[in-house]
Amino acid sequence: MIPAEFEYQAPKTLDEALRALGRHGDEAKILAGGHSLLPMMKLRLASPRYVVDIGRIRGMDYIREERDKIAIGALVTHAQVTTSELLRAKCPLLPETASEIGDMQVRNRGTIGGSIAHADPAADYPASILALDAEMVVQSSSGKRTIPAADFFVDLLTTQIRPGEILTEVRVPVKRAGEGTAYKKFHQPASGFAIVGAAARVIASKAGQIEDVALGMTGVGSKAYRATAVEKSLRGKTASESLIAEACGKAAQGIDPLADIFASAEYRREMASVFARRAIISALEKAMGRASSPSKGAAPGKTK
């Protein structure tokens, strides 16, 4: 379909953009990479009166280290995240996650700000944002505030961002010693979105003593969440295959899984456990300083 009529504005500065948004209130939509907004407009699921394109604002696509944090401008594309040497060295979970998003075209256009602000229940970043305890910096004409990841995602396509606000920056912590991270994803075969995505961050001793663990899940429910039941079962324990398997059985505990044409609620729940386990094991192995995770393919070793 052809989108409904709208007025297009392309401010050159953040201030200009904030003023435009202030004027138009909830009649305006921000346009970043357009890879979520334009499909919605074509399907007429969104018919904004004003489209404010923030893509021409300079200086919003940085990735820089600021003490123990890495600050990422909202206009940084998925491709930039994937290839950032800084992130690969100091926060490898984010590049690993970004590399799993959609296809090359989507990664070249889509932005981290757009993805997080959009809060698609099957988007990849939210799982990692949660596992990393990242912070979102949002600005409006009346000022700036910082929202912790734990509070950020409210519901399906809904975040703490208010009309008139722009998400300007995402802040993620620099990797600690003894920390391993991994993102494991079940791709929806057509769109590439996550049927289930599990982002794990594990801090463990070489002997496998788990000091801390964070597990962000996406795709399963109406919003991304932290699988606290899994975390609780693992924190402070010595890792074993059976312990992890049992803990990850709770990956969708308390969640009402989504059901759609590709996966039933039951299947999603089951896959949540499988991918949570794969992510935890992979992160743990890295934390313990072992070789990378087992292969993606068939279960190894068994013969007929």
Added chain:
Amino acid sequence: MAKDTNGYNIIGKPMAMTDARAKVTGLGKYADDLSVPGMLIGKILHSPHAHARIRSIDTSQAEALAGVKVTATGEDARNPYGILPIGHDERAFALGKALYIGDNIAAVAATTPEVAERALDLIRVDYEQLPGWFDPEESMKASSNWINEERPQNIEKEYHHVFGDPEKGFGEADFIAEERYYAGEVNQAAMEPHATLAVWEPDNRLTVHSSTQVPFYLHRTIAAVCEMPMSQIRVIKPLIGGGFGGKSEIIPLEVAACVLAKKARKPVKITYTREEVFLAHRGRPITIVYLKVGLSRAGKITAVQARVIQDGGAYCGYGPVTVLYSGALLGAIYDIANVQYDGFRVLTNKPACGAMRGHGTVNVRFAFESILDQLSHQAGLDPLEVRRRNLLKAPCITANSLRVTSYGLPECIEKVFERSGWAEKKGNLPYGKGVGMACSHYVSGAANPIIRSNMPHTTVHIKIDRDAAVTVYTGASEIGQGSDTMQVQIAAEILGVSTDRIKLVAADTELTPIDLGSYSSRVTFMAGNACLNAAKDMRDQIVAAVARKFGCAADDFEVKDGRISHKSDAGKSLSFDEAVTVALEFHGALVARGTYAPPETARGGKFKGAGVGPSPAYSYSAQVAEVTVDPETGQVRVDKIVAAHDCGKALNPLTVEGQIEGSVYMGFGQALQEDMIWKDGRLMNPSLLEYRIPATKENPEIESIIVESIDPEGPFGAKEAGEGSLAATIPAIANAIFDAVGVRINSTPITPDKILDALREKQKLASGNGANAANKPVAAGGRL
């Protein structure tokens, strides 16, 4: 020029397609690329209801909108049409009832697409909703509220065939398997969405440029719908971005564009959105197969019984042909004496299905090759060996009167046996990995035309004038399969000139003679033969003139390497250009023609429905798939497919390989991921973001092997290459999954959740029996 072992210069050599450059540079023109001055844009209003009586339609508001030139409804074109003479049940726009979500209700032609779309919103339709029929097995029990009052019980057509003595055959079986198979609905998803530009000419003629595989049938249909003589209508097929049967009958936008153009007296173009492509559909129907097969201890198939139900959607389309193909080609690949077939084509309130690649054969082949694998295991025999033991002894006539003249299946089987490492791999790979094999076959064109007549199925004209360029005029429709290139090759080979000298004019009803269309893999065999005959006619005319000039007999001359030369007297030789001058002096004009009609002996038996299935020749395929199954998620990765295809003589090995690979990809898509998902008649995934066709990302490695069983009647021995390989891919993958994890999935697509459910079921059974988890343990998963 180098010669191959057959002494051909061009035939049998890889050659890039003649339109390749235009396509890859983007300079080629598809229907939607065309535009003419004053052109309007047409848009169609589709029914939002699956089954509804139309009480009234009010287009006045839409007509009042600035920029709208005309609107049209069912009243503007009442004549019914359909691809089959027995199925004229479609109209330009619904009259009385809307039969599916997406049915065509009205249309507008406006100056811009935006205006046209806004105008659609202004058309008021008063519907009275009726209960809909969505499940074919429910639909065929209907006692009232029929979709088409002339089709009681919503059955479009049924056929019942018995060959040999099935009861006796089952009596002789040592093993009998009985299963229900279900194949989901798939769409061609051709890269080019349908588009039609209908130009109302100043002299009140109509020129139609359309993305069609069947310009000739389109020509007839427009004449009937627009009530114009065919002589006033010209149909031109531009470049086509894939058809696969989705453009092999008349598609609603084609008639809608013509009706609007005639009413507006202006050019009108309509291009479907991807969603509209899915709503116009004509893909492969949901097919339910109840199949029973008997096998002797020695591995001989003793009897086959099949009950096939096809969910045809709301209109007839090719339906009766589809359901007949399912029966006709079910057993005929092997030597099976006893076959019972009961086929039902059922109407439901969904878009009409059509003649998708492998027409009618694919879903029954999935069932048949799956059950054969299952029976082989039951009998403790290697499934590949079982195929060897059931081969036809060609040349022969099958139980259902199909004439088999060339039969490369045995060689196909041996080739994939060797190249796949079958002997080492089958049953010996680790848990989660497996191999499976299957065979398939297909017609090289239908021996009987859709509209019965004694006219040729195809005609080719060739003209040469003073520039010594050879122009081939052919009705055959290039749709990406290589039709044009194939005829260029044939003409060049026979006339002894390079392919550069050949100019091909195709599929334009004003310029080219008739060809029935690009469907049922008929073009190489039929248009190829017609082109061969025309080229020989031309060659003979030129040679006759040259021979006369030298005062010799025509037989003394040969045509090769751009010269016409005396076989034993080197002094008597002319270049092609010189020979053309001599021939023009002698004949005045150089015009040649060739036709093709299948021989009487190829046209099949005499029983009801015997007309569908017979072909002048059949292609064969054997395949081995190797897969990896993740038993924790049920995800399948196809690692490799080895496919051997018997296409008779491979006129152009490059395009034959392309066709084998394309067929395998398409089968792979249907096997694992493609599925049109319906909810009460509403398509839930009408976009390529939700309906996944295979892309390079997941496509398996394919090793394609060409087998050449030179056919006695094909042009240079050629048969079909474009469809026959598709059907084997699906059961080969299904059988490989069984080899990998020990479960059989009898429905497509084989999605991860189905595998997981089956594994769980199997585990339950195994532990229920107290046995220790069968011979294939379910793996415990990751390690630390």
